[in-house]
Amino acid sequence: MTQRVPADYLATIMDDAHGRSLALIAGLDETQWMGPRLPIVNPLRWEIGHVAWFYERFLLRDLYGTAPILPQGDELYDSAAVLQETRWDLPLLGMDETIRYAKTVKERCLDRLDEGLASDRDSFMYQFATFHEDMHTEAYLYTRQTLGYPAPRLDRSLSREPCGGCPGDASVPGGTFRLGAERDAPFLYDNEKWAHPVEVRPFSIAKAPVTNAEFAEFVNSGGYRKREFWSQAGWTWRERAGATHPAYWLSGRGKGFRLRRFDETAPLPPDEPVIHVNWFEANAWCAWAGRRLPTEAEWETAALGEPAGDRLAPTKRTFPWGEAPTEPHRANLDGWALGCLDVGALPDGDSAFGCRQMLGNAWEWTADTFRPFPGFRPDSYRDYSESQFHRTKVLRGGAWATRGRMLTGRYRNFFGPERRDIMAGFRTVRV
Numbered sequence: 001m002t003q004r005v006p007a008d009y010l011a012t013i014m015d016d017a018h019g020r021s022l023a024l025i026a027g028l029d030e031t032q033w034m035g036p037r038l039p040i041v042n043p044l045r046w047e048i049g050h051v052a053w054f055y056e057r058f059l060l061r062d063l064y065g066t067a068p069i070l071p072q073g074d075e076l077y078d079s080a081a082v083l084q085e086t087r088w089d090l091p092l093l094g095m096d097e098t099i100r101y102a103k104t105v106k107e108r109c110l111d112r113l114d115e116g117l118a119s120d121r122d123s124f125m126y127q128f129a130t131f132h133e134d135m136h137t138e139a140y141l142y143t144r145q146t147l148g149y150p151a152p153r154l155d156r157s158l159s160r161e162p163c164g165g166c167p168g169d170a171s172v173p174g175g176t177f178r179l180g181a182e183r184d185a186p187f188l189y190d191n192e193k194w195a196h197p198v199e200v201r202p203f204s205i206a207k208a209p210v211t212n213a214e215f216a217e218f219v220n221s222g223g224y225r226k227r228e229f230w231s232q233a234g235w236t237w238r239e240r241a242g243a244t245h246p247a248y249w250l251s252g253r254g255k256g257f258r259l260r261r262f263d264e265t266a267p268l269p270p271d272e273p274v275i276h277v278n279w280f281e282a283n284a285w286c287a288w289a290g291r292r293l294p295t296e297a298e299w300e301t302a303a304l305g306e307p308a309g310d311r312l313a314p315t316k317r318t319f320p321w322g323e324a325p326t327e328p329h330r331a332n333l334d335g336w337a338l339g340c341l342d343v344g345a346l347p348d349g350d351s352a353f354g355c356r357q358m359l360g361n362a363w364e365w366t367a368d369t370f371r372p373f374p375g376f377r378p379d380s381y382r383d384y385s386e387s388q389f390h391r392t393k394v395l396r397g398g399a400w401a402t403r404g405r406m407l408t409g410r411y412r413n414f415f416g417p418e419r420r421d422i423m424a425g426f427r428t429v430r431v
Contacts, residue, residue, distance in 0.1 A: 002124035003186035007113040010126040013405060017133040018106050020335075020403075021048060022099070024140040024152050032149060033095050037088050040421045041143045045095050046077070046087045051133045052102035053077035058129055058380060059109050063121065069104060080383045125380065127187055132381075134403035138423075141335065141401045144262060145248070146421045151262040151338055158328060158337040164344040165271045166208035169430055170302065170353040174202040175312030177301045180373045181410050191385040191412050194375040198297045200312065204430040205294055205302045208343035208356050209364060210285065213270035215277070216257060218285050219245045229287040234280030237418050247276040247420045261339055271342040273362040273425040279393045279417035282365045282426040291428035293367040296412075298429060299396045303351050303358040304409040318408050320351035320358045326404035331360035333404040340400055355427075360402065362425035363395040363413060370394050370414040388414050399423035 025033065025044055033045040042050075053073045060066045068074075074081065076090050093101060109126070118126065144152065177200050181192035223229055224244045237243075250258040250265060257268040277285075286292050294302070303320045306313040317323065321330055328334075330349035332341045340361050350356050358364075370385075370392045378386045392414040398407045401423060415422055 002120055002127070002188075004117045004120055005123045005127070007115060007118045007122075010113060010118055010122070010130070011110050013130045014106060014110065014126065014133075017130050017137065017403075018102065020137045021051065021102070021133060021140070023154055024137055024144070025095075027153065028149060030095065032147070034088060035143070035147055037085070038146070039084065040419065041146055042084065042139070043087055043092070044140065044143065045092055045098060046090065047136055047139070047143075048095075048102060049093060049098045050077040050079055051136050052098070052105045054132055055109055055129050056105045059112070059125060060105070062380065063125060064112055066108075069108075070101065080387075124187070128379070128381070131403070131406035134406050137335075137403070138399070138401040142421050142423060148260070148263050151264075154335060154338070156336055158332070160337055160339055160341055162269070162271065163342045165211060165342070166344040166356045168207055169204040170207050170351075170355050171204050172200075172202065172298070172302050172305065172353050173307055173310050173312055174200055175308075176200070176314075177297060177305055177312055178316060179297050179300055185410075189385070189411070190377065190379040191370075191372065191414075192410050193373060193377060196374050200297055200301050203294075203298055205298065205353075205355060206291075206427045206429070207354055209273035209362055209425045209427045210282075211271050211343055212257075212259075212268050212274050214289075215246065215274040215285060216268065216270075218288050219249075219257075221288070223284060223288050226288075229284040231280065231283060233417070234284055237278075237280050238284075243281070246274060246281065269340075269342070271344060272340040273343050273357075275340060275362045275399070275423050275425045276420050277425060278420040279365050281420065285426075286428055289428070290431055292431055293365055293426060294429045296366045296368040296394050296396070299358075299364065299366050300409065302353055302355050303396070306352045317352070318410075319349075320355065320409055321349050326359065326407070331398070331404065332357070332400045333360040333398060333402055333407065335401045335403075337400050358396075359398050359407060359409060360404075361400055362397070363399045363402075363423055364397045365424055365426040366394045366396055368394045370412070385414075391416070393417050395422075395424055 034043045176197050178195040179198045180195040181188040182195045248260045258265045259268045304317045395413040
């Protein structure tokens with residue numbers, strides 16, 4: 001059961017999410033709000049309307065039984081019913097109308113909240129709907145990156161000063177680990193249900209994700225041309241895509257690679273984690289380096305487990321560093337840095353085993369296909385997890401653009417193995 005939270009908190013996070021959405025579409029014109037028809041992005045104009053519709057559908061209509069604000073809303077903005085490739089062809093609201101619709105929905109949702117502690121039902125659904133908008137604000141950022149739009153202007157910023165690497169492996173002892181969420185978790189997603197014991201053998205995992213410099217060695221050694229490093233599906237993807245290096249890397253004409261961030265380019269930062277690589281690319285690097293991706297259980301154990309001599313302790317943390325909330329000195333989250341930090345940054349966020357940046361900076365691919373845990377039951381939004389089981393891969397940890405309020409070390413993300421527009425990298429395990 002979700003922990004009841006103050007109604008003021010729900011209002012604050014909803015207002016904040018709405019403000020972030022507006023900040024991430026500001027400075028763009030009508031053409032950019034629609035953008036080109038690509039299979040990996042949505043028109044921003046459609047996406048803003050979809051987020052507003054989601055609040056209306058799952059809060060106003062489902063919780064409170066109100067009539068639709070937009071009679072045609074389901075036909076325009078229901079992502080489960082409206083195919084992605086058709087979203088450019090719909091009779092969408094203009095952007096000004098879309099923003100007014102979003103504002104109206106938000107105000108009506110907030111008007112429904114009583115003072116004091118919200119109910120169990122409202123505590124869950126208002127957070128879930130707000131976190132849904134948070135997921136989309138991350139998508140707005142990687143859409144701006146994909147399309148080469150300028151970086152957005154946010155109301156604060158964090159420095160990305162170079163600070164180097166974090167080499168070596170951390171040793172994690174074997175034992176029993178409870179993977180997933182316990183029933184008394186303050187908030188959880190349906191795919192975290194329920195915590196269950198898994199036996200973990202001792203393993204050694206990299207203290208930090210693979211860096212740009214480390215991945216560049218693979219590229220420069222001809223790794224994208226050597227079939228032996230790729231699975232059959234990965235090689236098929238590589239040939240079809242014509243990939244010769246990670247997305248957004250540009251040749252530097254003998255001076256090494258350059259990196260495009262939004263609409264600007266700069267020399268490739270050697271100690272930042274490589275991102276915008278897909279699951280196939282991550283596995284190919286592992287085969288070349290004689291390493292492997294961690295299983296989902298290994299990843300969560302390294303992030304949240306604690307040692308008890310030469311075995312795992314029965315305890316488990318909420319965040320790699322413990323129970324304290326996410327803060328900028330522990331994790332690069334919430335978009336303020338507008339990019340990755342070096343993998344050596346933020347030692348205050350280390351796990352009990354000395355693994356760094358297991359929350360924030362870059363999503364991390366794991367070896368596993370996304371599957372339900374024992375006892376899984378879908379929540380109100382059935383399509384959140386259930387439709388993605390058995391056909392996507394699990395990512396863990398969050399990226400620099402992920403909102404910290406929606407994240408714990410248990411959070412399971414999921415994308416198809418071909419996707420490299422997302423802000424995903426990887427760390428590895430010794431074979």
